[in-house]
Amino acid sequence: MTKILIATKNAGKAREYRKLFEPKGIEVITLKDLNEQVEIIENGKTFSENALIKAQTLTDKLNIPVLADDSGLVVDALNGAPGIYSARYAGDHDDEANNKKLLKALKKVPDEKRTAHFHCSIVATAPDKTPLEANGDVYGLIAHEKHGEDGFGYDPLFYYPEFGKTFGEIGMEEKNKVSHRAKATENLLEKFDEWWNE
Ligand SMILES: O=c1nc[nH]c2c1ncn2[C@H]1C[C@H](O)[C@@H](COP(=O)(O)OP(=O)(O)OP(=O)(O)O)O1
Numbered sequence: 041m042t043k044i045l046i047a048t049k050n051a052g053k054a055r056e057y058r059k060l061f062e063p064k065g066i067e068v069i070t071l072k073d074l075n076e077q078v079e080i081i082e083n084g085k086t087f088s089e090n091a092l093i094k095a096q097t098l099t100d101k102l103n104i105p106v107l108a109d110d111s112g113l114v115v116d117a118l119n120g121a122p123g124i125y126s127a128r129y130a131g132d133h134d135d136e137a138n139n140k141k142l143l144k145a146l147k148k149v150p151d152e153k154r155t156a157h158f159h160c161s162i163v164a165t166a167p168d169k170t171p172l173e174a175n176g177d178v179y180g181l182i183a184h185e186k187h188g189e190d191g192f193g194y195d196p197l198f199y200y201p202e203f204g205k206t207f208g209e210i211g212m213e214e215k216n217k218v219s220h221r222a223k224a225t226e227n228l229l230e231k232f233d234e235w236w237n238e
């Protein structure tokens with residue numbers, strides 16, 4: 041069975057990748073499954089730069105193929121914030137505080153101007169290979185309060201018009217049909233075999 045190391049400490053992402061790769065016969069392991077701690081400094085200026093930094097750092101250190109994702113929420117009324125700073129918008133990886141801060145920032149913004157999208161950049165790296173990149177987006181609106189307990193991060197605030205619900209209310213199966221991460225993964229897998237065998 042093929043194994044992929046996903047360079048993430050985020051349990052929500054890890055869960056989604058397991059579900060996305062499982063049907064393809066690919067086993068997902070994450071940083072938590074490693075004995076070693078590798079320090080990664082995410083100082084890129086774009087999602088794809090950060091994904092590349094995460095993946096390449098681990099490939100260089102461990103000499104194995106790695107897949108990393110950098111993702112976040114891009115809110116139009118906030119000129120793209122929180123963007124690449126999504127994880128540390130209000131505090132270090134504090135979803136609750138991040139959601140509160142977002143609601144506050146959008147307090148006076150009317151429905152039609154609450155447009156936003158999630159973006160996901162995935163980069164795969166392997167020893168002596170040119171990195172492979174794929175991207176995905178999903179478009180929606182920021183709700184006025186949290187709805188639902190499913191998912192992670194900003195999911196309870198991300199209203200997806202096609203479903204008439206937030207990502208916090210739809211469960212992983214449904215989310216994995218439409219999410220930025222699912223789209224980026226699909227796009228990556230279309231190119232993956234050729235890259236892997238080149
Ligand atoms: O599907 C999603 N549903 C809700 N929120 C999401 C999603 N996808 C990304 N997000 C938010 C969460 C976090 O605030 C930030 C990711 O930041 P990002 O640096 O990529 O991940 P992270 O620091 O949590 O883990 P790691 O860098 O170890 O992969 O965007």
Ligand SMILES: [Mg+2]
Nearest residue numbers: 050082110127
């Ligand atoms: Mg991060």
